[in-house]
Amino acid sequence: MAEAGHSPAEYVTHHLHHWATGHDNAFISAEAWHLDTLFISTVLGLIFLTLFRIAAVRATSGVPGKLQNFVEIMIDFVDNAVKDGFHGSRAFLAPLALTIFVWTFLWNCMDLIPVDLPPMIAKHVFGLEYFRAVPSADMSATFALSLSVFALIIIYSFKGKGAGGFAKEFLTHPFGAKLMPANVVLNTVELLAKPMSLALRLFGNLYAGELIFILIALLPWWAQVIPGFGWAVFHILVVTLQAFIFMTLTIVYISMAYEHH
Amino acid sequence: MQASIPSIVGQMIVFGIFVWFTMKFVWPPITKAMEERRQKIADGLAAADRGARALQDASAKSEEELKAARTQAQEILAAANKQAAQMVEQAKTHAQEEGERIVAKAHEEVEREIAHAREELRKQVGELAVIGAAKILKREIDTKAHADVLNELAARV
Numbered sequence: 001m002a003e004a005g006h007s008p009a010e011y012v013t014h015h016l017h018h019w020a021t022g023h024d025n026a027f028i029s030a031e032a033w034h035l036d037t038l039f040i041s042t043v044l045g046l047i048f049l050t051l052f053r054i055a056a057v058r059a060t061s062g063v064p065g066k067l068q069n070f071v072e073i074m075i076d077f078v079d080n081a082v083k084d085g086f087h088g089s090r091a092f093l094a095p096l097a098l099t100i101f102v103w104t105f106l107w108n109c110m111d112l113i114p115v116d117l118p119p120m121i122a123k124h125v126f127g128l129e130y131f132r133a134v135p136s137a138d139m140s141a142t143f144a145l146s147l148s149v150f151a152l153i154i155i156y157s158f159k160g161k162g163a164g165g166f167a168k169e170f171l172t173h174p175f176g177a178k179l180m181p182a183n184v185v186l187n188t189v190e191l192l193a194k195p196m197s198l199a200l201r202l203f204g205n206l207y208a209g210e211l212i213f214i215l216i217a218l219l220p221w222w223a224q225v226i227p228g229f230g231w232a233v234f235h236i237l238v239v240t241l242q243a244f245i246f247m248t249l250t251i252v253y254i255s256m257a258y259e260h261h
Numbered sequence: 262m263q264a265s266i267p268s269i270v271g272q273m274i275v276f277g278i279f280v281w282f283t284m285k286f287v288w289p290p291i292t293k294a295m296e297e298r299r300q301k302i303a304d305g306l307a308a309a310d311r312g313a314r315a316l317q318d319a320s321a322k323s324e325e326e327l328k329a330a331r332t333q334a335q336e337i338l339a340a341a342n343k344q345a346a347q348m349v350e351q352a353k354t355h356a357q358e359e360g361e362r363i364v365a366k367a368h369e370e371v372e373r374e375i376a377h378a379r380e381e382l383r384k385q386v387g388e389l390a391v392i393g394a395a396k397i398l399k400r401e402i403d404t405k406a407h408a409d410v411l412n413e414l415a416a417r418v
Contacts, residue, residue, distance in 0.1 A: 032265045038271055099279050
């Protein structure tokens, strides 16, 4: 619903503005903290951890309760996904994959909340001019995840192949030692493409989703129901799928980094 | 649309903390519980297997025992039958012997009875002969000669 006195363009830009420190409008800001993203994502993460921690504390090897059942299904699902892709110790990678999956899933779920609701609450309850509720529609959040994964790719490369092995593969793969420059260029691109694609895929999907919801919200109220409903149903798929893709690709990238070719 | 470096760094720190928490306090207890349950189920199944095998063993053993008992019973029965037959046989011979003995004794008695009767008869025949002879003699002998004899006897007394 476009508020009275705003043009559609103003409405859209208003919705795409972060609650941030400072008034930095640069594409890559060096000083603005996206407080809405940080706040929402942290709260969602704490919800996830609280829920799972409760299940973990109450965990019994006897008959599991409903919460434990749900948590066990999640853990089993993630553990199997990691087991399929990665053949080293899962003590770190499986919890990492679980955190990524559930956390991004919850981020994405924020997209299903009516687009006007969080900014309205932020404005009327907390007096905030701008508020964006979907962390994964903020590049800062998705890049935070993908850069962490990137760091892990490097760490696992060294762990799995050793510094020499990693350097050798980086310099001689896939064209052989004679075409070293080509190898270096190709491998650098390949290496950097991983975090970029990870972050941008998630961001792109959810940003587009949010934007469509904003555009639907611009329609007259009677015309919003059908597209709004349709897009939300479709989005349930996107929400789950993007979380799953992010997790799976993380596992695949780390496993590729860790294992010899 | 904006990516902010401080935000990214802050988010990464939060992410790191969350992963660490999951790794330390969420994942291990739940997977442990799951593993324990898996172990329990495996143990239960193994126990059930063992139970079934034990049942099989026990039934086989009882079958065997039953068979042994049956043969034993048969043996006992056969022995008893044999013994009974033996006893009957023994009794039969015993009875026969006894019968023979009784018959022999009876024969002896009869023999003795006959002998006795014969003796008696002989005695009576003797007496009768004497009486008969006396009667004959009484008629033949004259009184005078007898009187002489009697006198002589009387004289001797």
